[in-house]
Amino acid sequence: MIQKGIVWHQGNVTRQEREGLLQQVGVTIWLTGLSASGKSTLAFALERRLLSAGRACFTLDGDNVRHGLNRNLGFSIQDRSENIRRVAEVARLMNEAGLIVVVALISPLRADRLMAKEIIGAEFFKEVYVSTPLEACEARDPKGLYGKARAGELAEFTGISSPYESPSSPDLIINTLDAHIDDAVERLYGLIKSS
Template sequence: MTDAQPPLVMWHASQVTPEDRQGLLSQKPITVWLTGLSASGKSTLAFALEQRLLDKGQLSFVLDGDNVRHGLNSNLGFSAEDRAENIRRVAEVAKLMNEAGLIVIAAFISPFTQDRALARTIIGAEHFREVHVSTSLRVCESRDPKGMYNKARLGNLPNFTGISSPYEVPEQPHLRIDTQNVDLDAGVDQLIALINGPH
């Protein structure tokens, strides 16, 4: 075959720019990436922040670790490879939502530094804010709302972060929140300040 074939996948540019969408919504898009152990308080903070932003007239959306595994990532398990793909897909969705002008709140254990770094690269450092929900393993295990820590201790739940799989603590997150020592309203206040801070 002598003639070069056109590519099967092509990028189609929109006439509407991200700046147009930002202007329409009167907000700067950003992804607040909440990382921490299971039962650390990530989802509670995420949904409280979403409500607070709505009350302030700002449009946001929560990407929650459990929720996305009901649909988008329902075919993924909890191996290191599947965890990495889980984060990659979510980061790509967050990037699209940021381009649409939305504030994204991502609540994921995301235990590995490499995966969080990939999320930052995909989303773009200018839009990415890493928040370590730093509640201790002892406190998280005492809460254990789903009974998963107990199952993991009994050996019935492999690759469980904090027990049979490591959690790599962020070295320089934009913010740390320990939900044992910071109440929900104060935690949301800190997140709002982060969103409204210098971009």
């Protein structure tokens, strides 16, 4: 909700001018999937690939944004929705600056991902479903979160005590059990090249 008296101040530089300077379109690659599915690994590998190709980019990782921007949010449905809204708003601003943004967030609900798409703009939003099965994610469990969730020590843990709604029509599906990371990164890079 925008407060009264707040008016958008239009700048003198357009998005197209910024994109022209960087010679790229500012898009967001939104990686969604269960905890330990491989979202962050893919996101940071893609960021490295983009930088190596001379592309200006930045990764917004779910855990990282909770150290600062979203440190006041928990994991309730409402807090998760606000987490996604804030990240989408930041991604939109970065896209308008001409940057390619890679987002790695569980973002479990379709409605919240749709909200993110609307904030960023459908033409600049690429949804990628990291479809690694729950059993594989739970077996990896690098942070020990699934074990804690199964023991009842973590409430509202996605895939265990809180729902995950897989995307109905993502732009790309990657199962990290089937795809080598280099191949997966090239598929992600292809999404950006086609933008």
